[in-house]
Amino acid sequence: MSEYRVEMKVNGRRVAEAVEARTSLGDFLRLKLGYTGVHMGCEHGVCGACTIMVDGRAVRSCLMLAVQAEGSEVLTVEGLADAQDALHPAQDAMRKAHGLQCGFCTPGVVMTLASLCADRRCDEQSMVAAMSGHICRCTGYQGIRRAITMLAAEVGSAGSDT
Amino acid sequence: MKPAPFDYVRPASIDEACTILSEAGGGATVIAGGQTLVPLLNLRMSQPFVLVDIGAIPELRGVDRVVGGIRVGPMTRQADALEDQLLAQHLPAFVRALSHVGHHQTRNRGTIGGSVALGEPAAEMPATAVALGAEIEIASIRGTRRVPAEAFYLGPYMTVLEPDELVTGIIYPDWPQGHLVVFQELAQRPGDFALVGMVGALVIEGGLIQRVGLSWFGMGPTPMKMRRVEAELQGKAPDALDLKSLSRLAVSDAAPFDDHHASAEYRRTVGGRMFTRSIGDALALGEVA
Ligand code: FES
Numbered sequence: 379m380s381e382y383r384v385e386m387k388v389n390g391r392r393v394a395e396a397v398e399a400r401t402s403l404g405d406f407l408r409l410k411l412g413y414t415g416v417h418m419g420c421e422h423g424v425c426g427a428c429t430i431m432v433d434g435r436a437v438r439s440c441l442m443l444a445v446q447a448e449g450s451e452v453l454t455v456e457g458l459a460d461a462q463d464a465l466h467p468a469q470d471a472m473r474k475a476h477g478l479q480c481g482f483c484t485p486g487v488v489m490t491l492a493s494l495c496a497d498r499r500c501d502e503q504s505m506v507a508a509m510s511g512h513i514c515r516c517t518g519y520q521g522i523r524r525a526i527t528m529l530a531a532e533v534g535s536a537g538s539d540t
Numbered sequence: 541m542k543p544a545p546f547d548y549v550r551p552a553s554i555d556e557a558c559t560i561l562s563e564a565g566g567g568a569t570v571i572a573g574g575q576t577l578v579p580l581l582n583l584r585m586s587q588p589f590v591l592v593d594i595g596a597i598p599e600l601r602g603v604d605r606v607v608g609g610i611r612v613g614p615m616t617r618q619a620d621a622l623e624d625q626l627l628a629q630h631l632p633a634f635v636r637a638l639s640h641v642g643h644h645q646t647r648n649r650g651t652i653g654g655s656v657a658l659g660e661p662a663a664e665m666p667a668t669a670v671a672l673g674a675e676i677e678i679a680s681i682r683g684t685r686r687v688p689a690e691a692f693y694l695g696p697y698m699t700v701l702e703p704d705e706l707v708t709g710i711i712y713p714d715w716p717q718g719h720l721v722v723f724q725e726l727a728q729r730p731g732d733f734a735l736v737g738m739v740g741a742l743v744i745e746g747g748l749i750q751r752v753g754l755s756w757f758g759m760g761p762t763p764m765k766m767r768r769v770e771a772e773l774q775g776k777a778p779d780a781l782d783l784k785s786l787s788r789l790a791v792s793d794a795a796p797f798d799d800h801h802a803s804a805e806y807r808r809t810v811g812g813r814m815f816t817r818s819i820g821d822a823l824a825l826g827e828v829a
Pocket residue numbers: 417418419420421422423424425426427428429438439440441
């Protein structure tokens with residue numbers, strides 16, 4: 379069956395590859411490019427583990443085809459820390475507040491939180507509401523909840539757009 | 541959980557898309573945001589030969605003022621519609637219903653037209669189109685036509701759309717400033733499809749109900765317009781209403797089913813209470829300012 383050429387930017391790097399139309403963006407990032415921080419859980423849009431950013435927005439990478447990302451800027455959890463490898467505030471808050479145990483859901487959670495920070499919607503209420511899009515089997519959500527409180531206080535008060 | 545193979549095309553215009561759909565002779569499926577379609581592909585419940593991605597057709601995107609109403613392009617992302625000033629100002633019931641569609645992450649990709657065209661019976665947007673009296677604009681190489689939302693839905697995921705047709709716009713008629721919004725939904729978790737829901741709008745002027753549009757969702761094979769209740773409410777003074785008996789009438793306009801989430805009986809009971817409460821709450825807000 380035919381393959382299609384796609385070009386996009388992933389974590390700041392320009393990539394051009396041939397893919398099958400049916401390849402999800404998540405599988406493309408994991409299997410072709412090696413970004414295994416993109417966790418595939420349910421592969422039908424329920425769990426949120428595969429959440430990444432496409433053109434600044436949090437999306438489920440299992441519900442998008444790689445061919446649909448043509449010309450887009452894609453960010454995975456691997457691209458979140460800055461050049462000096464300092465954690466993104468969302469990562470830092472999750473670490474400090476014990477927002478993770480097994481870590482399977484974590485990259486998705488972090489990408490949603492980071493996208494809201496970038497969009498200046500890092501108020502506690504918006505972030506908590508956006509967590510409806512993630513399933514975590516370990517933490518009971520309380521650690522994630524505390525991380526959000528911490529993140530809202532930090533990023534909100536700094537007024538930054540990290 | 542991987543789709544069967546398919547070809548992929550991304551037309552740049554409505555004409556091009558219609559030509560592709562016509563030539564595919566029923567083997568093509570249109571993809572907009574993909575938030576419902578991709579799971580169906582992954583589960584192999586949908587196996588098209590060719591996927592027609594309408595994401596690169598500029599005319600299909602955006603919210604515009606038109607004579608007598610507001611036109612929403614089918615490719616308008618749910619997240620963008622949620623922030624749209626025109627919709628917030630003129631169609632608050634639409635925005636309220638939309639805020640219950642999926643999750644933040646799926647609304648970033650999901651589109652208004654995708655939800656309207658798919659016709660999931662428990663979804664918010666088809667019922668909202670039916671309740672507010674929207675029209676669906678449809679194109680094919682044979683021409684364009686407009687279908688009232690109420691006549692668009694035939695059954696679960698079944699609509700009057702022919703295989704060669706494409707939804708090119710959803711036109712919501714004007715509702716006067718200050719109209720009352722009716723919206724209630726019961727779901728197991730935020731973002732889930734509703735077990736029972738109702739949506740609509742009411743206009744009270746000169747002490748009387750001048751206009752009303754109401755629809756159930758999750759209460760039958762399609763959005764279920766509350767025709768008899770609408771007729772009953774029309775022209776009445778809010779104080780003179782017996783909401784209890786109206787709620788029975790409203791429920792009798794629905795055709796709820798048993799599934800593994802809830803029984804039909806449960807849906808009827810909840811629906812009746814939901815009706816009494818939400819119409820009561822809306823009427824308490826009173827007259828158009
Ligand atoms: S893997 Fe994408 S939502 Fe579960």
